[in-house]
Amino acid sequence: MESITLLELNGRVKSTLQFEMPDAYWVQAEISSISPSGQGHCYLELVQKDASGRTFLAKAKANIWRGTWLKLKPYFEAETGETLKVGMKVLLQVTVTFHEVYGYSLVVQDIDPTYTMGDMARRRKEILELLAKDGVIGLNRELEIPVLPNRIAVISSATAAGWGDFRNQLSGNVYGFCFYVKLFPALMQGDDVERSVIQALDAVAARRDDFDIVVIIRGGGAVSELSCFDSYNLAYNIANFPLPVITGIGHERDDTVADVVAHTKVKTPTAAAEFIINRIFDTASVLEEQTRRMSDAVSGRMNAENMRMERLSQKLPSLFAVLRTRQEQVLEKLDIKMQNGVRNMLTVQNHKLEIMEKSLAAADPVIILKRGYSLTRVGGRVVRSASGLKKGDLLTTSFADGTVESEII
């Protein structure tokens, strides 16, 4: 029986592969593990799963040697904004090798970032479709940003440059608006972004009455790793959040799912601060406008009242003249009435006096004496009867033209 050594066998496999498959192939696969080596190489494990995503249909090791990795890594990151990571779908150009000790493996020659971007876009689309189907996609956009959104909950990493930019932009606003900013720290990069940001959102929601608005920001870096914001769970939480959410997660490319469901999406933390300042500027303008309208309305009203008074006071002299004439007429009438009254009264009194005069005249003793009567007094008293007189009484007899004394004998 003929036999060969393992090395010989592996050697034959190796040469057969080299002979049969000398070309490079473009292969679609998913990265199931990735580990850069100390020497600057990068070791990958590639898989193909079935439709359920649970069963492996194929698996292979792949190596990116240092020289290739130095070129491919920055190229891929610049194109996609992502680093190669587990779970990512990639299109790699590979050659097939076989090593007598290490066995079958692929050597990566090139990578096509558009395939990965296409896959990410497809995933984004799927998540968005699911959010739309669940009826949450527009919920946060339906909230109204309050007129004075100056109590701001910020979800960011405490060390992020973006957090500093945001605060500086607010505190340096030229209008002098005041802000209340509280940071709810969260991881903004890496695999824990989804869990960490949701946790921060929950913390804000627990004291939602203390805030007007939520801002999710992070500083941009060379690699933005946006795909962690293409998360159904994170988007669901943002969409359902009771306060308006502003995202400023620093990128120029397509919106992430988080951006799409947020109330407002801006590019940078600085732009997020600017957005809020502008909103308050609008509010302050409305106040200015109201203040101006108020003073216009009041002075307008005062002018109108003044003019009314002016008109009235101009009319007063003529009104007064009319009034005076009327009063004068009344007075004149009264005067005439009074004169008549006095005249009548005088006539009546005169008449009465005349009558009295006549009756008085009739009673005057002088007139009676003139008629031949005389008046006799004794001791100053008028004698009305002869019977009271006695011998020796002195009589004083008055006539119209004088008196005589006589004695009774």
Place this chain on the structure above:
Amino acid sequence: MKYEEAMKRLEEIVSRIEENKMDIDQIGDSIKEARELIRFCKDKLYKTDEEIKKILESED
């Protein structure tokens, strides 16, 4: 009072004066109220409220 409520009230007063719906005796009081509302709004915009600061600085 909230900023929105203050603005709404201010708007109401201004409109009533503009539309001549307020008699001259009321205007004095309304001007006073409007001034207070404007001051309130300006404070909210430009003055730091220590109370709010304290609330925000408190830990959860």
